[in-house]
Amino acid sequence: MRTDIVHSGAGELTYEIRNIVSVGEKLQQLGRKTYWENIGDPVAKGEKIPTWMKEIVAELVMEDATYGYSPTRGMLETRQFIAERRNSRGGAQIDANDILFFNGLGDAITKIFGFLRSTARVVVPTPSYTTHSSAEAAHAGDRPVTYILDPENNWYPDLDDLEKRIKYNPAVAGILIINPDNPTGAVYPEAILRGMIELARRYDLFVICDEVYHNIVYNGKKTVPISDIVGEVPAIAMRGISKEMPWPGSRCGWIEVYNGHRDPMFEKYVQSILNSKMVEVCSTTLPQRAYPRVVSHPEYGNYLAERVERYEKYSNIAYEALKDIDGVLVNRTNGAFYMSVAFQEGALTHGQILEIDNSQVRAEIERLVSPANVSLDKRFVYYLLGATGICVVPLSSFATSMQGFRITLLERDEATFRMIFQTIAENIRKYLASA
Numbered sequence: 001m002r003t004d005i006v007h008s009g010a011g012e013l014t015y016e017i018r019n020i021v022s023v024g025e026k027l028q029q030l031g032r033k034t035y036w037e038n039i040g041d042p043v044a045k046g047e048k049i050p051t052w053m054k055e056i057v058a059e060l061v062m063e064d065a066t067y068g069y070s071p072t073r074g075m076l077e078t079r080q081f082i083a084e085r086r087n088s089r090g091g092a093q094i095d096a097n098d099i100l101f102f103n104g105l106g107d108a109i110t111k112i113f114g115f116l117r118s119t120a121r122v123v124v125p126t127p128s129y130t131t132h133s134s135a136e137a138a139h140a141g142d143r144p145v146t147y148i149l150d151p152e153n154n155w156y157p158d159l160d161d162l163e164k165r166i167k168y169n170p171a172v173a174g175i176l177i178i179n180p181d182n183p184t185g186a187v188y189p190e191a192i193l194r195g196m197i198e199l200a201r202r203y204d205l206f207v208i209c210d211e212v213y214h215n216i217v218y219n220g221k222k223t224v225p226i227s228d229i230v231g232e233v234p235a236i237a238m239r240g241i242s243k244e245m246p247w248p249g250s251r252c253g254w255i256e257v258y259n260g261h262r263d264p265m266f267e268k269y270v271q272s273i274l275n276s277k278m279v280e281v282c283s284t285t286l287p288q289r290a291y292p293r294v295v296s297h298p299e300y301g302n303y304l305a306e307r308v309e310r311y312e313k314y315s316n317i318a319y320e321a322l323k324d325i326d327g328v329l330v331n332r333t334n335g336a337f338y339m340s341v342a343f344q345e346g347a348l349t350h351g352q353i354l355e356i357d358n359s360q361v362r363a364e365i366e367r368l369v370s371p372a373n374v375s376l377d378k379r380f381v382y383y384l385l386g387a388t389g390i391c392v393v394p395l396s397s398f399a400t401s402m403q404g405f406r407i408t409l410l411e412r413d414e415a416t417f418r419m420i421f422q423t424i425a426e427n428i429r430k431y432l433a434s435a
């Protein structure tokens with residue numbers, strides 16, 4: 001090419017959660033039974049969609065209106081429904097025009113960071129859900145600017161570190177909060193969230209708060225939506241149906257803009273996101289029409305409560321299985337359905353292995369771990385996959401130099417779930433003892 005056609009941020013776009021699948025599939029072909037614990041899709045892990053929910057969708061499918069475009073911002077009745085529910089809590093007040101629908105939050109994230117001036121940065125957590133950190137880094141063509149989630153303190157944000165990142169980096173214009181968090185499963189207490197909002201207020205920043213897991217909180221933990229405490233700080237909350245309903249295949253999520261008119265620059269920025277959606281026309285119609293009917297159905301509360309109860313039980317099974325292993329740091333998951341396990345510094349080496357009976361699988365794993373630059377946690381993840389078939393994601397692929405792995409709590413069968421965590425515990429011990 002006579003001109004470089006590759007975007008300066010292209011190198012920042014990685015998504016190990018799906019990359020690892022190609023390795024797992026190859027091992028499957030070589031005869032390795034595989035347990036997919038890498039992707040946060042409850043439906044792929046066998047979540048049963050209740051008949052009443054399917055009936056709502058089926059009725060909508062029979063209506064011609066479902067087949068049309070929706071307005072660019074999204075179906076008006078649905079936005080009014082969301083705004084009324086939001087306003088009835090108190091806190092930030094919005095109307096239907098403060099809501100904008102996207103084709104899933106993945107689409108929202110791409111546009112929100114994509115339309116930010118390339119020199120303006122949003123400080124993101126480390127570890128960080130990759131879609132956010134990659135999109136932010138790609139927009140700037142540089143490494144993400146990060147604040148620490150502390151594994152020694154329940155994976156809560158380190159507010160001192162956050163303030164330092166803001167104070168010494170004048171390019172920082174916003175703070176990203178993910179609560180409850182992916183990949184750590186942490187749920188932030190109100191005091192921490194208030195501390196983050198206070199920093200935004202003091203340094204004149206805006207806030208993005210991803211609340212896609214807001215209704216999946218357990219183990220007695222409490223948190224608040226950002227709308228409760230945002231005060232006058234310009235902010236964007238992200239919500240969606242992928243995890244809660246769950247309907248990830250519908251590609252439906254939305255943003256709620258708080259204090260959208262208080263700051264002219266923020267107002268212009270939000271308008272540019274709306275304009276970009278207009279250029280694209282609109283987002284998916286069917287799930288927007290279904291949403292109010294599903295969440296106000298008399299069975300919805302019980303249905304969600306049953307799932308949340310299962311995640312709570314499984315979070316404890318997982319924690320009990322891993323908490324006493326020397327060399328690893330684990331926290332009980334309190335929200336969403338992920339657990340991040342961190343290896344203590346120095347616990348991993350390039351000489352550790354797990355025994356793999358199948359010689360073809362062993363040869364494939366040895367090939368994968370042979371490059372000198374394979375990170376130590378990726379090496380562990382490959383060996384675990386080869387030796388046990390359990391597919392997890394290296395923690396270092398979540399915008400952190402910390403070594404570990406992320407696993408989901410989505411396996412529904414309790415016996416299989418227990419087996420998976422016992423197998424992981426045994427294999428961590430074996431791996432750490434092997435060299």
Ligand SMILES: Cc1ncc(COP(=O)(O)O)c(C=O)c1O
Pocket residue numbers: 040103104105106107129131178181182210212240241242248251252253
């Ligand atoms: C924190 C967080 N935000 C957003 C998303 C993406 O959701 P969507 O399916 O709406 O694109 C995910 C998916 O795993 C997530 O974990």
